[in-house]
Amino acid sequence: MTISRPIRIGVQIAPQHARYELIRDVAAELEQMGADILFNWDHFFPLSGERDGLHFESWSMLAALAEQTSSVELGSLVNCNSYRNPNLQADMARTIDHISAKGGVGRFIFGTGAGWFERDYDEYGYEFGTPGTRIAALARDLPIIRDRWTKLNPAPTRQIPILIGGGGEKKTLRIVAEHADIWHSFSDAATLERKLGILAQHGEAVGRDTSEIEVSTEVRTISHEDADDLVGLGATLFTIGLSGPSYDLEKVRDWLAWRDEQNAPRASAE
Structure with missing residues (x-):
């Protein structure tokens, strides 16, 4: 089965080195600009810059952004x-x-995702374990999460999309094949092509057509030409990372224009 999807642009607003008032204003401007998704991240300390700089918690912020916005999707990456x-x-x-x-x-x-930033674990009192134990916990917990959604009153308004981040070929991609609606990785074209083949094999093993899964990646330093190659392999969600103390939106404007150019032929074909 081949699924046609529009190209989408996500923006990860790193909740570090900036006051919340600025983060709130940036989120509002990004929605007005036409970004498709706003992400933050789930950490307790900055991942770059001043080690003990300003930082805010993910889920509390997502609830506030959900109330503030009206059209953009939102979530944690991851x-x-x-x-x-x-x-x-x-x-x-x-x-x-x-x-x-x-x-x-x-x-x-x-x-x-399974988690990786050891300082979060150490300072907040969580057992860090090993990559293997953390991935095993993710595999154990996703069915529990999905089952709880069937029991809550009121139920979710929709089937909440699950995005899973990570590219481990033996374990993580198996979890992606079983549970993900969106798979996020950092792959170049050659790596993505290989991993998509492995993901399809996991899909066959669990009885899932992995073309149902949206392919997501981060822009980072790639060019539009690089992104075109990734689109040719099936990637449709591209995320730009922004960090405080100021959030430069010029790169977002550039990639939104690229998105619109990509989507125009798709729209006319429909």
């Missing part, structure tokens, strides 16, 4: 599965789904 038990994660996701439902349908994307 939630750390280790920091909250799965039933609580499900309930938090369902609640933000409802907060964001200005037209009856929510806009929350449940982005999640």
Whole structure:
């Protein structure tokens, strides 16, 4: 099965080195500019710059952004599965789904991963474990999260999309094949082509057509030409990372123009 999707642009507003008032204003401007998705990240300390600089918590911010916005989707890129038990994660996701439902349908994307930033674990009292134990916990918890969504009252407004980040070929891509609506990685064209083949093999093993899964990547330093190659392999969601103390939106404007050029032939063909 081949699924035709529009090209989308996400913007990750890193919740570091800036006051919340600025983050709120940047989110409003990005929605007005036409960004498709607003992401933050689920950490407790900055990942770059001043080690103990300004920083805010992910889920609280997402709830506020859900109330403030009306059209853009939003989520974490990505939630750390280790920091909250799965039933609580499900309930938090369902609640933000409802907060964001200005037209009856929510806009929350449940982005999640196994976790990796050791300082978060050490200072907040979580067991760091190993990559293997953290990935195993993610595999264990996703079915619990999905099951809890069927029990909550009120139920989610829609089937909440699950975005899974990571490119581990033996374990992570198996989890992606089983549970993800969106798969996020950092692959160049050659790597993406290989990993998509492996993902398809995992899909066959679990009885899933992995063409159903939207392919997501980050812009970082790639050119429009590089992105064109990724689109040719099936990538449709491209995310730009912005960080405080100031959030330069020029790169976003450039990539939104590229998105619109990409989508114009698709729209005319329909």
